[in-house]
Amino acid sequence: MSxxxxxxEKIAHLARLAVPDEEAKKLSGDxxxxxxxxxxxxxxxxxxxxxxxxxxxxxxxxxxxxxxxxNRRELYQSIAPATENGLYLVPKVIE
Amino acid sequence: xxxxxxxxxxxAGLQAREFxxxxxxxxxxxxxxxxxxxxxxxxxxxxxxxLEEARAADARIAAGDAGPLTGIPxxxxxxxxxxxxxxxxxxxxLDNFTAPYDAHVVSCLRDAGAVMLGKTNxxxxxxxxxxxxxxxxxxxxxxxxxxVPGGSSGGSAAAVAARLCAAATGTDTGGSIRQPASHxxxxxxxxxxxRVSRYGMIAYASSLDQGGPMAKTAEDAAILLQAMAGFDxxxxxxxxxxxxDYSATLNDSIEGLKIGLxxxxxxxxxxxxxxxxxxxxxxxxxxxxxxxxxxxxxxxxLAVASYYVVAPAECSSNLxxxxxxxxxxxxxxxxxLEDLYNRSRSEGFGAEVKRRIMIGTYVLSAGxxxxxxxxxxxxxxxxSDDFRKAFTEVDVIMGPASPTTAVALGEMADDxxxxxxxxxxxxxxxxxxxxxxxxxxxxxxxxxVGLQITGNYFDEARLLNIAHRFQQNSDWHKxxxxxx
Amino acid sequence: MHWETVIGLEIHAQLxxxxxxxxxxxxxxxxxxNTQACLVSLGMPGVLPVLNGEAVRMxxxxxxxxxxxxxxxxxFARKNYFYPDLPKGYQISQFELPIVGPGHVDITxxxxxxxxxxxRAHLEEDAGKSLHEDFHGMSGIDLIRPGxxxxxxxxxxxxxxxxxxxxxxx
Numbered sequence: 001m002s003x004x005x006x007x008x009e010k011i012a013h014l015a016r017l018a019v020p021d022e023e024a025k026k027l028s029g030d031x032x033x034x035x036x037x038x039x040x041x042x043x044x045x046x047x048x049x050x051x052x053x054x055x056x057x058x059x060x061x062x063x064x065x066x067x068x069x070x071n072r073r074e075l076y077q078s079i080a081p082a083t084e085n086g087l088y089l090v091p092k093v094i095e
Numbered sequence: 096x097x098x099x100x101x102x103x104x105x106x107a108g109l110q111a112r113e114f115x116x117x118x119x120x121x122x123x124x125x126x127x128x129x130x131x132x133x134x135x136x137x138x139x140x141x142x143x144x145x146l147e148e149a150r151a152a153d154a155r156i157a158a159g160d161a162g163p164l165t166g167i168p169x170x171x172x173x174x175x176x177x178x179x180x181x182x183x184x185x186x187x188x189l190d191n192f193t194a195p196y197d198a199h200v201v202s203c204l205r206d207a208g209a210v211m212l213g214k215t216n217x218x219x220x221x222x223x224x225x226x227x228x229x230x231x232x233x234x235x236x237x238x239x240x241x242x243v244p245g246g247s248s249g250g251s252a253a254a255v256a257a258r259l260c261a262a263a264t265g266t267d268t269g270g271s272i273r274q275p276a277s278h279x280x281x282x283x284x285x286x287x288x289x290r291v292s293r294y295g296m297i298a299y300a301s302s303l304d305q306g307g308p309m310a311k312t313a314e315d316a317a318i319l320l321q322a323m324a325g326f327d328x329x330x331x332x333x334x335x336x337x338x339x340d341y342s343a344t345l346n347d348s349i350e351g352l353k354i355g356l357x358x359x360x361x362x363x364x365x366x367x368x369x370x371x372x373x374x375x376x377x378x379x380x381x382x383x384x385x386x387x388x389x390x391x392x393x394x395x396x397l398a399v400a401s402y403y404v405v406a407p408a409e410c411s412s413n414l415x416x417x418x419x420x421x422x423x424x425x426x427x428x429x430x431x432l433e434d435l436y437n438r439s440r441s442e443g444f445g446a447e448v449k450r451r452i453m454i455g456t457y458v459l460s461a462g463x464x465x466x467x468x469x470x471x472x473x474x475x476x477x478x479s480d481d482f483r484k485a486f487t488e489v490d491v492i493m494g495p496a497s498p499t500t501a502v503a504l505g506e507m508a509d510d511x512x513x514x515x516x517x518x519x520x521x522x523x524x525x526x527x528x529x530x531x532x533x534x535x536x537x538x539x540x541x542x543x544v545g546l547q548i549t550g551n552y553f554d555e556a557r558l559l560n561i562a563h564r565f566q567q568n569s570d571w572h573k574x575x576x577x578x579x
Numbered sequence: 580m581h582w583e584t585v586i587g588l589e590i591h592a593q594l595x596x597x598x599x600x601x602x603x604x605x606x607x608x609x610x611x612x613n614t615q616a617c618l619v620s621l622g623m624p625g626v627l628p629v630l631n632g633e634a635v636r637m638x639x640x641x642x643x644x645x646x647x648x649x650x651x652x653x654x655f656a657r658k659n660y661f662y663p664d665l666p667k668g669y670q671i672s673q674f675e676l677p678i679v680g681p682g683h684v685d686i687t688x689x690x691x692x693x694x695x696x697x698x699r700a701h702l703e704e705d706a707g708k709s710l711h712e713d714f715h716g717m718s719g720i721d722l723i724r725p726g727x728x729x730x731x732x733x734x735x736x737x738x739x740x741x742x743x744x745x746x747x748x749x
Contacts, residue, residue: 017444034450036512037399037403038404038467041401044394044397052475054332058332061331063629063631063632065596066603069598073611073616076616081423085612086611087720088722090663091718189624192624198625293625298624420663
């Protein structure tokens with residue numbers, strides 16, 4: 001299975017990763033080889049098999065509707081790259 | 096020497112006032128200072144914090160309030176959030192991240208009185224089997240400095256092997272506790288999925304990740320697991336089933352134990368020397384009264400392919416939160432939002448992480464979801480069924496943890512697929528969510544070999560018992576690398 | 580040519596719980612920016628969602644009120660995309676197996692009773708916009724809304740006029 005340059009660009013965009021041209025060639029080669037490995041899955045017929053998302057047969061536990069968190073903005077924002085007046089700053093978001 | 100003693104021996108020594116926790120902690124800190132420049136098993140060392148915790152432990156011991164881990168110096172894999180202490184996950188993305196809270200495992204071990212020496216090196220975001228993808232440089236195998244320690248918990252494995260700490264925590268998503276334990280000649284246990292809370296354990300693949308102990312002996316691993324295991328309301332995937340007393344059953348007889356050897360694990364891909372060591376170990380079990388028979392895990396050949404769909408898919412989603420907005424690496428002077436994301440993420444993540452995010456994004460993207468992700472989840476079901484069937488015939492399954500001993504540094508760096516294929520024996524356990532332990536057996540040309548024992552769901556007590564009985568009748572776990 | 584108006588509505592109803600759908604952070608209105616953003620709301624490394632039982636109860640109440648089928652099993656899934664006030668880079672929502680199945684709402688418009696079909700309703704966390712403009716050319720993010728429980732109610736395209744649509748929404 002082959003992963004060409006345009007596949008790399010498309011997927012890189014979805015994943016918000018910038019891939020410079022010199023890296024793109026090696027990356028498409030690596031990814032093609034990985035997809036060849038993954039293609040081994042075709043060896044078995046799974047049409048009658050249920051998918052298993054999770055190893056344990058558990059149901060989602062529910063929490064009580066109580067406010068348990070207090071305001072710790074100072075601590076949490078002490079590690080933020082850019083804040084002002086308690087807001088996180090990012091380059092202007094254009095709708 | 097203090098660093099050669101087991102946790103129980105150290106606890107006894109502390110109780111008898113032969114030495115204090117402060118002396119013990121300083122002893123390990125000195126060893127780290129002397130030996131770790133070469134090994135690079137630690138990313139962050141926390142001497143002031145450690146000595147403070149050691150003083151508090153000494154006070155508890157004096158007051159008669161000590162438990163089996165009080166005053167014992169350990170290390171945490173740098174994937175566990177530690178409040179106020181750098182938590183990097185081996186990545187540039189979190190190089191500037193001081194965790195604002197403690198992982199459940201970290202709180203549990205602190206409450207038990209363990210002393211944290213520092214945070215150990217690891218493959219970036221737990222992706223890798225050689226500990227060469229860390230932003231902080233590779234870890235060297237203490238048994239041979241030209242070799243890898245295994246990964247992704249390579250730092251923890253090397254630190255325990257080199258006696259730089261009494262024990263360490265690790266995590267295992269596709270073999271990351273068992274394989275480095277095998278390569279470094281120590282004991283490492285991956286518990287059943289849901290046995291140990293994942294709260295605060297930075298996520299790689301949410302349905303596969305599990306934290307566990309890495310130690311010199313099964314007896315030590317049992318003590319550590321006792322403190323780590325158990326219900327936590329903050330992790331919805333954490334089991335409420337009661338935690339047994341793992342130390343109480345260590346000495347149980349294993350007469351009549353039924354051991355299964357999967358034919359698929361002993362094929363041409365397995366190195367001859369490793370095969371002989373594993374077979375020799377199985378012979379020892381026969382002599383202790385176990386019955387051994389061949390079994391089959393027919394879907395073994397699909398394990399690596401399906402794992403490398405599920406794990407990257409989950410990782411691509413879990414790593415989306417690293418966007419330079421609220422914490423972690425942010426690029427300089429982002430032009431606009433897209434630039435913020437693209438550059439922060441590309442600068443922050445290394446090559447292996449990027450590969451897995453790309454594969455993961457691809458297999459989850461529209462048009463491919465059914466063919467890849469859904470298919471892999473079906474194969475996961477088949478793999479679990481293989482184990483379920485096997486466990487109707489045998490009590491435990493044994494085999495090698497890795498097809499070879501530790502490879503040379505740089506040997507697999509450019510060849511991701513070869514590295515992935517070497518995970519063959521360990522990934523299946525994660526896909527099924529079962530527990531597995533690796534214990535040291537006879538080395539090959541001076542390099543350690545691990546025997547992997549896989550058990551049924553929540554059967555950690557039996558795994559530790561079986562491992563302990565082996566260690567009562569052999570000495571491999573007592574040997575130390577030269578020069579440490 | 581004669582055009583017929585066909586309207587179906589997708590309504591996001593905010594559930595009046597005290598805490599968020601996946602964490603114990605408060606949902607109270609009017610707080611200072613990010614003072615009600617806990618570790619889970621911020622999508623910090625290592626944190627995990629735990630489902631609010633009251634949100635589930637409210638969804639089920641709605642389901643019984645509209646005579647809906649309530650499946651024995653419903654599943655949460657992730658919708659992955661990048662946006663500054665989507666801290667985890669994904670929204671936890673429901674796709675294939677929603678909590679509330681097909682039902683109906685009876686409304687009265689101009690003295691006439693009409694039945695509007697409801698296709699499904701599912702639980703999800705709010706991923707709404709919470710941007711503040713103009714901080715020297717930057718945008719400011721308040722993570723107060725993300726994580727608020729929503730019930731997304733999807734109707735059949737059964738409505739034929741805006742008047743009916745409004746009556747349905749009420």
